[in-house]
Amino acid sequence: MKSKVALTGNEAVAQAMKQINPDVVAAYPITPQTEIVQIFSSFVANGEVDTEFVAVESEHSAMSAAIGAAAGGARAMTATSSQGLALMFEVVYIAASMRLPIVFPVVNRALSGPINIHCDHSDAMGLRDSGVIQLFSENAQEAYDNMIQAVRIAEHSDVRLPVMVNMDGFITSHAMDVLEVLDDETVRNFVGTYVPEDYLLDAENPISIGNFDMYDFYFEHKRQQVEAMKAAKEVIREIGKEFGRISGREYGLIESYKLDDADVAVVVLNSAAGTAKGVADELRANGVKAGVLKPRVYRPFPQDEIREALKGVKAVAVLDRAETFSTCGGPIFADIRNVLYDLKNDIKVVNYVYGLGGRDLRLEHVAQVFEELENIRKTGRVDETVKYLGLRE
Amino acid sequence: MAKVLEIRWHARGGQGAKTAALMLAESVAEMGKYVQGFPEYGPERMGAPIQAFNRISDEPIYIHSNVINPNIVIVLDPTLIGKANVTEGVPEDGIYIINTTKTPAEVREMLGIKSGKIYTLDANQISLETIGRAIPNTPMMGAFIRATGIIPFDQFMTHMREQLSKKFKSKPEVIEGNLKAIERAYREVNAE
Numbered sequence: 386m387k388s389k390v391a392l393t394g395n396e397a398v399a400q401a402m403k404q405i406n407p408d409v410v411a412a413y414p415i416t417p418q419t420e421i422v423q424i425f426s427s428f429v430a431n432g433e434v435d436t437e438f439v440a441v442e443s444e445h446s447a448m449s450a451a452i453g454a455a456a457g458g459a460r461a462m463t464a465t466s467s468q469g470l471a472l473m474f475e476v477v478y479i480a481a482s483m484r485l486p487i488v489f490p491v492v493n494r495a496l497s498g499p500i501n502i503h504c505d506h507s508d509a510m511g512l513r514d515s516g517v518i519q520l521f522s523e524n525a526q527e528a529y530d531n532m533i534q535a536v537r538i539a540e541h542s543d544v545r546l547p548v549m550v551n552m553d554g555f556i557t558s559h560a561m562d563v564l565e566v567l568d569d570e571t572v573r574n575f576v577g578t579y580v581p582e583d584y585l586l587d588a589e590n591p592i593s594i595g596n597f598d599m600y601d602f603y604f605e606h607k608r609q610q611v612e613a614m615k616a617a618k619e620v621i622r623e624i625g626k627e628f629g630r631i632s633g634r635e636y637g638l639i640e641s642y643k644l645d646d647a648d649v650a651v652v653v654l655n656s657a658a659g660t661a662k663g664v665a666d667e668l669r670a671n672g673v674k675a676g677v678l679k680p681r682v683y684r685p686f687p688q689d690e691i692r693e694a695l696k697g698v699k700a701v702a703v704l705d706r707a708e709t710f711s712t713c714g715g716p717i718f719a720d721i722r723n724v725l726y727d728l729k730n731d732i733k734v735v736n737y738v739y740g741l742g743g744r745d746l747r748l749e750h751v752a753q754v755f756e757e758l759e760n761i762r763k764t765g766r767v768d769e770t771v772k773y774l775g776l777r778e
Numbered sequence: 779m780a781k782v783l784e785i786r787w788h789a790r791g792g793q794g795a796k797t798a799a800l801m802l803a804e805s806v807a808e809m810g811k812y813v814q815g816f817p818e819y820g821p822e823r824m825g826a827p828i829q830a831f832n833r834i835s836d837e838p839i840y841i842h843s844n845v846i847n848p849n850i851v852i853v854l855d856p857t858l859i860g861k862a863n864v865t866e867g868v869p870e871d872g873i874y875i876i877n878t879t880k881t882p883a884e885v886r887e888m889l890g891i892k893s894g895k896i897y898t899l900d901a902n903q904i905s906l907e908t909i910g911r912a913i914p915n916t917p918m919m920g921a922f923i924r925a926t927g928i929i930p931f932d933q934f935m936t937h938m939r940e941q942l943s944k945k946f947k948s949k950p951e952v953i954e955g956n957l958k959a960i961e962r963a964y965r966e967v968n969a970e
Contacts, residue, residue: 391807391815393800417819503819524842556842560816561803563838659840666840745844 388565394557397525397564398464398490398550399424401532403434404572407488408459408579411439411450415469416502417554418492422464444469448476448487455485456594458584460536462487466554467494470508474515480547481516482610483595486539486579487547490532493655493706494554495742503743504554506654509683510707510716516610517547518617519684521654523640526564527681528552530634533567536576537624543616545582553656555743571631614685621682638687640679641694643669647676649758650695652721653704654680657739657746661704664751675755680717688724695725700733700758704774706740714738714771733761739774750774783928784845785832788862789854792824794915798854799830802919805937806832809929812839827862834928852922853877854901854914865889875921875967877901877914882970897925899967901959908962909955916956920963931964 392400399421402410410429412422429438437454441447447463454461465473470491480487493509495501509519520535522528528550535548552558567575583592598606622637629635642662644650651661658679665675678694680687695701703722705715713719718736725732737754740746754774761767785802789795796817803815817830831845847867853859856878864874872894876885882896899921901914909916916938923934938960939953946952 389807389810391804391813553842555816555819559819560814560842561800561807562814563807563812656842659842663840747843747846748841 388567389563390566391561391563392525392566393420393559393561394522394525394528394552395420395492395559396424397529397562397566398532398552399428400566401529401572402462403428404567404569405460405533405536405576406434406573407436407462409437409439409451409454409461410463411441411447411454411461412463412465413441413444413447413469415444415466417494417558418464418466418469418490420558421490421492444472445476448473448480448489451487451489452476452480452483452485455480455487456483456584457586458581460540460579461485462489464490464492466492467496467502467508470512471496474512477512477515477517477547479595482606484545484610484613485547486536486545488532488535488539488550489547490528490550490552492554492558493551501742502554504556504706505741505743506551506706507708507741509549509551512549513684513716516614517549517684518544518614518621518682519549519551520682521680522550522552522557523656523658523679524557524564525552525560525562526634528557529564529566530628530632530636533572533575534621534624534628534636538617538621540579541620541624542582544613544620546610546613546617551655556656565632567632575628575631617685618682618687636681637690638680638682639690639694640681642677642679644676644678644694644698646674647697648674648699648762649755650676650678650698650701651704651751651754652678652680652701652717654683654706654717657704657706660746660748661751664748664755668752668755673755673759683717686720686724691721692724692728695721695732696728696730698732700735700761701725702735702737702754702758704737704739704754706738708738708741718771733765733767735761735767735769736771737774738771744775746775781835782839782841783834783850784848785834785850785852786845786848787830787832787852787854788858788864789828789830789915790824790858791826791828793854794913795828795830795854798915798919799832801938801941802922803832804941805929805934806834808937809933811836814839818844827858849873850875850922850926852918854918856880856902859885859888865891868894870894873897873925875918875925877918879903882968886970895925895969897921897967897969899963901963904962904966905959908959909952917959917963920960921967924964924967925969935960
C-alpha cells in the first residue's frame with residue numbers, strides 16, 4: 386500500500402479503525418460522523434475486519450453497548466457528533482468511572498439549538514468534565530494518528546479511561562487531505578492485543594462492575610479517576626514518542642509553533658490551528674514575532690507544558706469555538722488564564738469566541754487577532770477581554 | 779507561505795461538483811502534490827446552487843478556511859452565470875472554465891471580465907453523447923487539465939481510469955463513457 390494517500394478525515398479515521406480491528410463497534414449515524422460508521426460497516430460486511438458491529442437505535446445505546454462489551458473484556462469503540470454526544474452524556478460518565486478503555490471519534494459539530502450541522506466545539510466541551518481523555522486533531526493526518534495512539538493510551542494499566550478523538554466537522558471530516566498511512570502490520574503491532582486486567586467474562590475470577598457506591602467510597606473512586614488522568618499525561622507522552630519511532634511523527638501534549646521567541650501568541654484547537662500557523666508565518670515575514678500554541682490534549686489539561694511554552698510571551702489570545710454563557714469567556718480561555726496566573730509575569734490574556742455553527746475563520750480574522758495582540762503588547766492596555774471574531778454586530 | 783493554487787467550483791446540487799473536487803484532489807495527490815478538496819455544505823438539495831473548493835501546493839497546506847480569492851473558477855451549470863456571484867473575489871488574472879454553449883467572448887461580456895482567461899465548452903452535450911446523461915463534472919475536469927496543464931494529460935487519464943474503476947466496479951460502460959467525455963472536453967474546449 387502507498388503510504389501517502391488522499392483521504393477525507395472520516396475516511397482516515399475509518400481506515401485507522403480498520404487497522405485497529407476492534408472486537409466491537411456499536412454506533413448510530415449522525416452528520417458529520419455518519420461516513421465513519423458507514424465506511425467501517427462496509428469493512429465488516431466485506432470481512433476485512435473481525436469486528437462485531439452492533440447497529441443500535443440511539444447514541445445512548447451505542448455507548449451503553451460499548452460499555453457492556455468493554456466490561457466483558459472486549460476492545461470496543463463507538464463514534465458520534467453533536468446531539469449524539471449529548472444523548473450519550475450520562476453514559477460517557479459511566480464509561481469513565483468504570484475505567485473502560487473505549488475509544489471514540491467525535492466529529493465536532495454545534496449543539497442545537499438553533500439546529501445546525503456545522504463545526505464548533507460545543508459538543509466536546511459539554512463532556513469536558515466527564516472524566517474522558519480528549520485528544521484534538523488539526524487535520525486528517527492527526528485524526529488518523531490520534532486514533533491509533535488512543536487505543537494504547539486508553540488501555541494502559543496506569544490509565545484505563547475512555548479516549549475521545551476530536552476532529553472538526555466538515556472542515557476536517559469531509560475535506561480531502563493528503564496524509565501518510567501506516568501499513569496494517571505496523572498498526573497491528575503498535576496497538577497489540579488487548580489483555581484486560583479484570584473483566585466480566587473471566588469466569589475464573591468473577592467480579593462485579595458498576596456497583597452502588599455511597600458516601601463511603603464514591604469520593605475515593607472519583608479521586609482515583611483524577612490520579613488516572615494525571616498518569617495519562619506521562620503515558621500520552623511515552624506513546625507519542627513510540628508512535629514517532631514507527632511513523633516519523635512524534636506527538637506530545639501540546640504543539641508549540643514558533644513560540645520560542647514569540648511576543649504574541651494564539652492558542653487554538655483543531656483545524657483553526659493550521660490557519661493560525663499560516664497567518665503566523667506571514668506575519669513573521671513582516672517582522673512580527675507571532676506564534677501558535679495548539680493543545681493536542683485538552684483533558685487532562687497540560688498546564689505545565691502550557692505555562693512553559695507561554696512564559697516568555699507578552700500577550701496571548703485564546704480562541705474558543707464554544708460559548709459558556711458565563712459572560713466571562715470560553716472554556717479554554719478560563720483554563721489558560723488560570724495556569725498563567727501563577728507566573729506573575731503580567732501576560733495579557735484575551736479571548737475570542739469564533740466559528741460557532743461553522744462560521745468560517747478567515748485568514749484576516751486571525752491577522753486581526755495578532756494585530757490587536759501587538760497593540761496590547763505595545764500599550765500594555767486591554768480594552769475588552771472577551772470578543773467575538775467574524776460576527777455581525 | 780508557499781504558493782497555493784485555489785479553485786472554486788460553482789454548480790447545482792446533483793451535478794457532481796463535490797465528486798469532481800475530490801477526484802481532482804486524488805489525481806493531483808497522486809502526482810506527489812499537496813491538495814485539499816472540500817465542498818461547502820449548506821442545506822443542499824438537488825438543483826440548488828452549491829460551491830466546492832480545491833487547494834493545490836507543492837508544500838503541505840496549513841490553511842483550513844474557505845477559498846475566498848480563487849485563482850480558478852469552474853462553473854458546471856450555465857444557468858448560474860449571472861445568478862451565483864462567480865467573479866466574486868477573483869483576481870484580475872483569474873481563470874474561468876465554464877460549461878456553456880456560449881463563446882468565451884460572450885461570457886466575457888456577460889460577466890464583465892476584463893483580463894482573465896476564459897475557457898468554455900458544452901459539457902452537457904459532451905456528457906449526453908458519451909455518458910448518456912447530462913452529468914458535466916468529469917468533462918469539466920478535462921477542460922481544467924487543458925487550461926492549467928497542472929498534470930500531463932496522459933497521466934491524468936491513467937489516474938482517472940483507476941479512480942473510476944474503483945467507483946464503478948459493476949458498470950464498465952460508465953467508466954469508458956466518462957473517460958471519453960474527459961478526452962473530448964480536453965480537445966473541444968474554447969479559449970480566449
